[in-house]
Amino acid sequence: xxxxxxxxxxxxxxxxxxxxxxxxxxxxxxxxxxxxxxxxxxxxxxxxxxxxxxxxxxxxxxxxxxxxxxxxxxxxxxxxxxxxxxxxxxxxxxxxxxxxxxxxxxxxxxxxxxxxxxxxxxxxxxxxxxxxxxxxxxxxxxxxxxxxxxxxx
Amino acid sequence: xxxxxxxxxxxxxxxxxxxxxxxxxxxxxxxxxxxxxxxxxxxxxxxxxxxxxxxxxxxxxxxxxxxxxxxxxxxxxxxxxxxxxxxxxxxxxxxxxxxxxxxxxxxxxxxxxxxxxxxxxxxxxxxxxxxxxxxxxxxxxxxxxxxxxxxxxxxxxxxxxxxxxxxxxxxxxxxxxxxxxxxxxxxxxxxxxxxxxxxxxxxxxxxxxxxxxxxxxxxxxxxxxxxxxxxxxxxxxxxxxxxxxxxxxxxxxxxxxxxxxxxxxxxxxxxxxxxxxxxxxxxxxxxxxxxxxxxxxxxxxxxxxxxxxxxxxxxxxxxxxxxxxxxxxxxxxxxxxxxxxxxxxxxxxxxxxxxxxxxxxxxxxxxxxxxxxxxxxxxxxxxxxxxxxxxxxxxxxxxxxxxxxxxxxxxxxxxxxxxxxxxxxxxxxxxxxxxxxxxxxxxxxxxxxxxxxxxxxxxxxxxxxxxxxxxxxxxxxxxxxxxxxxxxxxxxxxxxxxxxxxxxxxxxxxxxxxxxxxxxxxxxxxxxxxxxxxxxxxxxxxxxxxxxxxxxxxxxxxxxxxxxxxxxxxxxxxxxxxxxxxxxxxxxxxxxxxxxxxxxxxxxxxxxxxxxxxxxxxxxxxxxxxxxxxxxxxxxxxxxxxxxxxxx
Numbered sequence: 001x002x003x004x005x006x007x008x009x010x011x012x013x014x015x016x017x018x019x020x021x022x023x024x025x026x027x028x029x030x031x032x033x034x035x036x037x038x039x040x041x042x043x044x045x046x047x048x049x050x051x052x053x054x055x056x057x058x059x060x061x062x063x064x065x066x067x068x069x070x071x072x073x074x075x076x077x078x079x080x081x082x083x084x085x086x087x088x089x090x091x092x093x094x095x096x097x098x099x100x101x102x103x104x105x106x107x108x109x110x111x112x113x114x115x116x117x118x119x120x121x122x123x124x125x126x127x128x129x130x131x132x133x134x135x136x137x138x139x140x141x142x143x144x145x146x147x148x149x150x151x152x153x
Numbered sequence: 154x155x156x157x158x159x160x161x162x163x164x165x166x167x168x169x170x171x172x173x174x175x176x177x178x179x180x181x182x183x184x185x186x187x188x189x190x191x192x193x194x195x196x197x198x199x200x201x202x203x204x205x206x207x208x209x210x211x212x213x214x215x216x217x218x219x220x221x222x223x224x225x226x227x228x229x230x231x232x233x234x235x236x237x238x239x240x241x242x243x244x245x246x247x248x249x250x251x252x253x254x255x256x257x258x259x260x261x262x263x264x265x266x267x268x269x270x271x272x273x274x275x276x277x278x279x280x281x282x283x284x285x286x287x288x289x290x291x292x293x294x295x296x297x298x299x300x301x302x303x304x305x306x307x308x309x310x311x312x313x314x315x316x317x318x319x320x321x322x323x324x325x326x327x328x329x330x331x332x333x334x335x336x337x338x339x340x341x342x343x344x345x346x347x348x349x350x351x352x353x354x355x356x357x358x359x360x361x362x363x364x365x366x367x368x369x370x371x372x373x374x375x376x377x378x379x380x381x382x383x384x385x386x387x388x389x390x391x392x393x394x395x396x397x398x399x400x401x402x403x404x405x406x407x408x409x410x411x412x413x414x415x416x417x418x419x420x421x422x423x424x425x426x427x428x429x430x431x432x433x434x435x436x437x438x439x440x441x442x443x444x445x446x447x448x449x450x451x452x453x454x455x456x457x458x459x460x461x462x463x464x465x466x467x468x469x470x471x472x473x474x475x476x477x478x479x480x481x482x483x484x485x486x487x488x489x490x491x492x493x494x495x496x497x498x499x500x501x502x503x504x505x506x507x508x509x510x511x512x513x514x515x516x517x518x519x520x521x522x523x524x525x526x527x528x529x530x531x532x533x534x535x536x537x538x539x540x541x542x543x544x545x546x547x548x549x550x551x552x553x554x555x556x557x558x559x560x561x562x563x564x565x566x567x568x569x570x571x572x573x574x575x576x577x578x579x580x581x582x583x584x585x586x587x588x589x590x591x592x593x594x595x596x597x598x599x600x601x602x603x604x605x606x607x608x609x610x611x612x613x614x615x616x617x618x619x620x621x622x623x624x625x626x627x628x629x630x631x632x633x634x635x636x637x638x639x640x641x642x643x644x645x646x647x648x649x650x651x652x653x654x655x656x657x658x659x660x661x662x663x664x665x666x667x668x669x670x671x672x673x674x675x676x677x678x679x680x681x682x683x684x685x686x687x688x689x690x691x692x693x694x695x696x697x698x699x700x701x702x703x704x705x706x707x708x709x710x711x712x713x714x715x716x717x718x719x720x721x722x723x724x725x726x727x728x729x730x731x732x733x734x735x736x737x738x739x740x741x742x743x744x745x746x747x748x749x750x751x752x753x754x755x756x757x758x759x760x761x762x763x764x765x766x767x768x769x770x771x772x773x774x775x776x777x778x779x780x781x782x783x784x785x786x787x788x789x790x791x792x793x794x795x796x797x798x799x800x801x
Contacts, residue, residue, distance in 0.1 A: 010497050018509040021549075025513035028545060029520045036541035037524060040534030056540055074661020074742035093659055095387075095739030095748050099720070122388075 038109070046112070047086035053114045059088060060107040068102050081106065081118070092120040156221050159209025160300040163250070166202035166257060167290035169195045170283045173260075177280025181273055181348070189276050193264040196279050199286075200261025203254040210250055210299055214241040217310065223247065223299050225307035231687055232310075239323030245447060245463070246299035248326055252443075253289045255334040259363075260286065263338065269359055269782075271351060278345030285337055288470040296466055319385060328374035329401050333439035335367025336404055339411065343432030344478060347485045352425045357418035360432070362778055364412050369771040371405040376764030387722040387737045389752045391651070391760060394542045399522045400442030403515055407435035410511040413504050421565055423492035423501055427508070430486075433478045438515070440471045445522070496567040503560030510553035517545050547600055554607045554645070557638060558614035576617050584610035597653035604649030612642035629777025637770025644763025650732075650756035661746035671753030672700045673734055675707075680738075680747055688714045690723070693738040693747060697727060709738040733757050 038056040051057045061081035068079040076093040079102075090108055100106060100123055108120035173195040180189025213221050214237050217230045227244045228237055242251045260282045267275060293299070342360040346352045378401060383391040392398060411431040417424045444467040495501040521537045528535050558580055562573045587609040591602055615638035618631065656671035667676045678694040690710040698704045707725035714721070727734040732755035739748030 011491075011494060013497055014502065014505050018505065021509050021513055022516065025516050025549060026520070028548065029517045032541050032545045033521065033524050033537065036545075037528070037535040037537050038540075040536070056538070058534075058536060070742060074744070074746045075659045075748055095659075095722070095737065095750055 040107075042083045043081055043086035043088045044083055046088050046118075050116075051112055054111050056109070056111055058107055058109050059090070059118055059120075060105070061088070063100070063102050063104060063106050065102050081108065088118050089116070090118040090120050092123055094123075097123055155209050155212050156218070156300040156302065159206045159213075160298070162202045162205040162209065163253075163290070163294065163300075166199045166206065166253075167287065167294060169199040169202065170257075170286045170290055173199065173283035174280050174287060177276050177283065180276050181280070189272070192276050192279050196257075196260045196264035196282070199283075200257045203257035207250055207254040210241050210247060211238060213300075214238060214247075219308070219310060220302055220306035222301045222303050225303060225310050227311070229310040229687070233686065235320070236323065242327060243323065246293070246297040248330065249289065249293050249297055249447075250299050251327060252330050252334065253286065253293060255331055256282070256286055256289065256337055259334055259338050267359060269355060270345075271349065274345050274349045274351045274356070276345075277348040278341045281344040281348075282338065282341040285341065285474060288473065292463075292466050292470065296463055319381065325374060325377050325381060328370050328377065332367045332369075332371035332374055332401075332408070333404060333443065335363050335370060336408060336435045336439045338363040339367065339432050340436035340474075340478070343429045344481065347429055347481055350485065350488055352418075352429060352489050354419050354422045357415045357428060358778075358782075361412075361415050361419055362775060362782075364408060364415055364435075365771055365775040365778065368405070368408045368412055369768050369775065371401065371408055372764060372768040372771060375401050375405055376761050376768070379764070380761050383757075384724050384726060384735075385721075387724045387750075389655075389657070389735055389737075389750075389754070391757065394521070394538055396445050396522050399518050400445045403518055403522075404435060404438040404442055406511050406515040406518070407431060407438045410508045410515075411435045414508055417501050417504050418492070421493055421495070421501060423495055424505070424508075425492045426486050426489045429489070430482060431508070433475065433482060434512075434515075436478075437471070437475045438519075440467070440474065441519075444468055444471055493566075495565070498563065498570070499567050500560060500563045500565045503556050503563055506556045507553060507560065510549045510556070513549045514546055514553075517549070518542065521545075543600065547603070551603055551607055554611055554641070557641065558607075558611050561618045561634065561638070562614070576614075576620075580610050580614045580617075583613045595653065601649040601653035604645055605653070608642045608646035608649060611645065612639060615639040615642060629780070630774040633770040633772070633774030633777065635770070636773060637767045640763045640766025640768075640770060642763070643766055644760050647756050647759030647761075647763060651754050651760065654755040655757075656753040658749075658751045660749050660751070661742040662749050663744070663746050668749065668751060670734075670751040671755075673751070673753055674698050674701070675734075675736070675749075675751055677747060677749065678706075683710070685712075688712045691738065693736075693749065695725070695736055695749075697734060697736075699729065699734075707734070707736050709736045711738050711740070728758060731755060 036056075038058055039051065040058045040060060041051065043059070043061050046059070059081060061083045064080040064082045064087065068077060070077050075095075076091060077096060078089065078091050080087050080089050082088075090110075092108070092110075107124040108118060109122040109124070110118055110120035113119050173192055176188040176191040176195065179185045180187075180192060210223075213224055214228055215234070217224060217228055217237060219225045219230075223244065223246050224240075227247075228240045232240070241247045260279060263275075263282070264279055270278075339360050342356065342363070346356045375398075378398065379391050382393065382395075382398070383389070411428065411434075414424045414428045414431055418428045444464065447463055447467055521541050524537050525535050559573070559577060562576050564572075584606050588602065588606040591597065591605050615635055618635060619627070658668055658670040660666075660668045662668055662677045664677055664679060667674055669675070674697070676696045678696050680691055680693050683690050683692045690712040692708050692710045695707040695709070696704050697707055705727055707727055709725040710723040712721050712723055713719075722737050722739070724735055724737045726736075732753060735752040735754055737750040739750065742748055
């Protein structure tokens with residue numbers, strides 16, 4: 001059918017197709033971003049308004065002292081992430097980052113299970129002073145203050 | 154002394170860039186010929202001065218001159234020599250100096266060699282190049298002086314991030330920079346053509362080798378960066394949609410679109426305004442990429458430099474160049490005459506669809522990369538990852554591949570469905586056969602399934618333009634197209650196979666234990682401490698056997714560096730034609746067991762083979778274009794010579 005269109009109309013057709021595709025892409029991207037972006041939570045956020053189970057989120061906080069346990073399979077770890085106000089149990093199967101220790105900050109990527117535990121698919125710990133997740137950099141400062149106020153009470 | 158020499162050369166080069174801009178701006182007017190004559194020499198001398206400055210930086214790093222702040226911060230006397238040199242550009246200041254040097258070198262080359270365009274357009278182009286260069290000189294000299302001295306020489310350097318002490322990575326950033334700078338040249342040509350209203354096929358032909366060169370470097374840079382992330386980070390993934398990865402992908406997408414639209418302009422004199430627009434967009438993406446990486450504004454494993462002042466500087470440059478270019482475009486676009494017309498069903502039509510799809514993907518990646526910044530302005534922290542990029546990108550990428558398969562079969566200007574029915578049916582039959590085969594025998598997810606189907610379709614379609622043609626007389630650029638398109642199919646197959654068939658095992662093994670992953674049986678033979686020049690490590694000795702065959706040994710390490718202190722895991726790989734075994738050793742678990750993470754990744758290497766093929770295609774096209782230009786030039790010289798002798 002295109003062969004019968006005048007050349008000028010052909011140009012118009014292409015322009016319309018291009019515009020429709022580009023606007024469609026922008027709308028689709030906007031819609032998908034609202035649904036697929038993974039939000040950052042601290043434990044008290046999860047206590048107040050938990051994300052839907054299975055939704056990809058990031059959880060940041062401190063690994064509580066004495067909470068880190070390795071299961072008998074040798075590769076699955078359980079620990080508790082807290083922010084001084086709330087606590088979230090986390091499980092992770094894999095090789096933990098080298099600077100992942102009790103009492104230090106961590107950002108866990110994963111999702112909440114229906115039973116309220118957080119299944120982490122990836123752990124980000126402080127690598128060195130040049131790189132750490134930004135949430136973590138700020139949070140550890142807040143956390144330090146929390147810890148100090150808690151211990152001095 | 155050497156550092157001061159480098160700094161002086163840099164200041165002189167900046168002054169020459171200023172002269173080049175002024176002389177160009179005045180020289181473009183009537184009666185400015187005397188000043189215009191200064192532009193080319195200024196560009197050439199500027200290139201030489203930048204080469205001296207960069208040479209000086211290399212020299213202070215080679216000698217580990219610890220009185221230079223940059224060396225003290227990024228190097229160490231105990232570092233292997235090659236990494237001392239790589240340290241020169243493995244940091245913010247050095248990499249910006251590299252950027253400026255390459256840019257000056259490109260400007261010098263154009264000034265020295267390029268004679269095909271009208272001289273006014275060339276003067277305008279070189280002035281635009283100087284304008285862009287000046288911003289980067291200011292950035293270097295004001296906020297990131299690489300030659301700054303310390304009041305007291307440091308006793309010892311602070312070392313280089315161990316993650317960066319890797320040969321592949323030493324050459325990764327320069328490769329990307331060559332790509333970015335190539336696009337800045339394309340941008341200057343676009344501005345020059347706009348200023349003098351000379352948007353002609355000749356202009357596209359002059360610009361094309363620069364786009365091709367930039368595109369080859371970007372392709373290689375992205376391919377190498379992906380492989381580096383794959384084996385160095387020890388996570389087994391090859392693309393993380395990390396902002397820094399996106400920063401290199403976005404210019405590539407724009408350059409790919411520009412490459413194709415410049416081809417249309419060069420051979421058909423159509424898509425004039427669109428090509429200029431893409432030239433502006435491609436360089437904008439390079440600038441945005443630099444901004445994202447250098448400002449450290451986004452959370453990223455790569456964002457080593459967190460410095461708001463520098464970020465602001467680049468942002469201002471970005472706004473200045475891109476805003477200025479877009480304004481110029483808006484003012485001049487209406488004066489660009491409409492090019493040759495073509496039917497929707499034609500080679501041009503297919504290339505327009507390809508361009509639109511690439512632009513759509515570019516927009517999607519850009520939005521996804523910037524979205525976290527946007528929401529943070531409203532106090533909401535988000536991260537955007539594969540659940541967004543993969544499906545949304547695929548919606549435009551997969552249809553684009555269909556057009557990629559059919560487009561090269563079409564004729565320029567106008568074509569009919571009847572003429573290409575036979576090859577299209579052949580492609581469709583192959584695609585459907587693969588679709589059915591993979592669907593029934595493998596049972597995999599939708600995206601990998603479609604990926605494999607289209608990989609087969611594109612592989613078959615990419616060689617179809619060869620049918621009925623004499624292979625010996627086929628022009629190199631056509632070979633380039635065929636090989637690059639075939640490379641797309643190879644890479645796509647690797648991606649689909651990796652995401653569909655990867656097998657992963659995570660075990661805590663005692664010495665002597667055997668674990669199985671896919672067709673491999675892997676025995677932990679020993680765990681030994683080992684030491685390197687600036688690290689110690691635990692090394693696991695793994696004995697692996699494929700399908701009961703011969704035993705090969707792998708030795709993954711968990712390394713501890715001490716300058717600066719940092720832990721990394723060195724994966725060990727065993728490559729077969731049909732995939733890769735990927736092993737990582739972790740910490741010690743209770744009961745004398747060791748954590749091992751094992752992957753069998755079928756056909757994963759095809760991703761990078763594909764990337765190399767794509768770059769090779771670009772390289773062949775570049776050689777073809779350049780040798781064509783040379784032949785034409787010598788023919789013209791002979792004609793001129795003959796005329797001269799006839800006159801005498």
